[in-house]
Amino acid sequence: MGNQASVPKVRSRLSLEDRREHLVRTAVKVFAQDGIGGASILKITQTAGVSNGTFYHYFSNKEELEEAVGALIVQDLATKIRDDQSGLGPAERIASGAVGVLRRVAADPELGSIMAEYFEQQSLVLRQTADSLDADVVEGMGTGIFVDSDPSRFFVGMIIAMFGSACREVLAGKAADEMGERVAAAQLRMLGLGTAEAAQMASWAVLRVGQPGLVDG
Numbered sequence: 558m559g560n561q562a563s564v565p566k567v568r569s570r571l572s573l574e575d576r577r578e579h580l581v582r583t584a585v586k587v588f589a590q591d592g593i594g595g596a597s598i599l600k601i602t603q604t605a606g607v608s609n610g611t612f613y614h615y616f617s618n619k620e621e622l623e624e625a626v627g628a629l630i631v632q633d634l635a636t637k638i639r640d641d642q643s644g645l646g647p648a649e650r651i652a653s654g655a656v657g658v659l660r661r662v663a664a665d666p667e668l669g670s671i672m673a674e675y676f677e678q679q680s681l682v683l684r685q686t687a688d689s690l691d692a693d694v695v696e697g698m699g700t701g702i703f704v705d706s707d708p709s710r711f712f713v714g715m716i717i718a719m720f721g722s723a724c725r726e727v728l729a730g731k732a733a734d735e736m737g738e739r740v741a742a743a744q745l746r747m748l749g750l751g752t753a754e755a756a757q758m759a760s761w762a763v764l765r766v767g768q769p770g771l772v773d774g
Contacts, residue, residue, distance in 0.1 A: 589667040635686045647697035652762035656737030663733035676721035704749030
């Protein structure tokens with residue numbers, strides 16, 4: 558009875574749009590605690606203080622909620638990183654993106670743990686990120702900066718897989734800038750840059766992303 562009594566209070570406080578956002582943000586917390594696979598709809602609705610019927614008013618199933626959470630976290634981060642990369646070439650975008658992602662994970666471990674799962678699963682919510690990475694790789698190949706390969710998505714898959722492992726390292730206590738520099742250098746070397754050039758650009762990315770206002774939370 559106690560849970561039932563709490564539901565009308567939530568409904569009276571929140572608009573329809575706010576109620577959906579409330580569910581998504583509650584799912585972020587539950588996903589961080591239980592993992593995406595381990596989190597149940599019941600746990601999410603109980604934590605949010607709403608009924609299961611309210612959940613199904615907004616989402617047909619848990620997979621739709623996962624996509625909404627992914628849009629809030631992964632795609633929003635990707636948009637911010639792209640905004641910070643205006644005027645950069647493809648290699649610079651790859652390097653600064655690696656550092657920026659890992660700095661975000663360190664700044665907010667709750668969101669970072671969810672991002673790690675999405676990267677590890679190569680989830681569909683990574684579409685926007687994958688499209689941006691693919692565009693960078695294709696541009697770099699076209700200008701001769703990166704080694705030519707068909708399909709370019711092979712490299713994109715490898716880059717995303719690196720992010721999954723690196724996120725876990727940062728969540729375990731590794732310094733974000735150190736991991737970001739390592740990942741950036743590894744990604745650039747995989748794409749065909751020489752060892753010295755990749756290391757130099759990775760170091761540059763740490764300094765650039767460290768500037769105020771650049772992907773720091």
